[in-house]
Amino acid sequence: MKKIKIFNLLNYLFRAFLAYVYIPHGWEKLTQKIDPQEYIDFGLQGDFLDFYLIWERSGFIAVIGVAQLVGGLLLIPKRTYLFGAVWLLPISIGMFFCHVYISHAQDFLIFDLLILLLNLYLIGRHYKHLKECFWRPQPTWI
Numbered sequence: 001m002k003k004i005k006i007f008n009l010l011n012y013l014f015r016a017f018l019a020y021v022y023i024p025h026g027w028e029k030l031t032q033k034i035d036p037q038e039y040i041d042f043g044l045q046g047d048f049l050d051f052y053l054i055w056e057r058s059g060f061i062a063v064i065g066v067a068q069l070v071g072g073l074l075l076i077p078k079r080t081y082l083f084g085a086v087w088l089l090p091i092s093i094g095m096f097f098c099h100v101y102i103s104h105a106q107d108f109l110i111f112d113l114l115i116l117l118l119n120l121y122l123i124g125r126h127y128k129h130l131k132e133c134f135w136r137p138q139p140t141w142i
């Protein structure tokens with residue numbers, strides 16, 4: 001019984017933390033222009049800054065912002081948090097690999113790895129149900 005309570009507490013904490021990360025970042029992408037100096041101050045100049053500015057000029061940053069905002073909001077209610085975690089999984093993976101392959105910034109890499117692991121934890125808690133849903137045996141291939 002105690003073990004279940006600890007996992008439930010972790011679940012609430014991870015959901016709240018991820019919502020706290022994603023909601024403001026999504027809102028910021030929708031409402032503010034990128035300040036290149038801010039990224040330079042964080043050591044994210046060069047390829048990463050160019051990549052990010054292309055996203056802003058093309059308007060794709062708004063798509064990412066909406067996805068982060070909606071995903072963060074979906075993490076809050078108990079009924080929708082699994083959908084929110086699945087919704088945010090590609091974004092979490094993309095954020096992590098942007099820092100692996102483009103910026104190489106250790107601080108951001110570690111933080112985004114933490115975000116990805118927390119997201120995977122939320123999804124992994126439902127592995128049994130997801131497996132039954134998506135990988136149940138089928139009588140035929142078609």
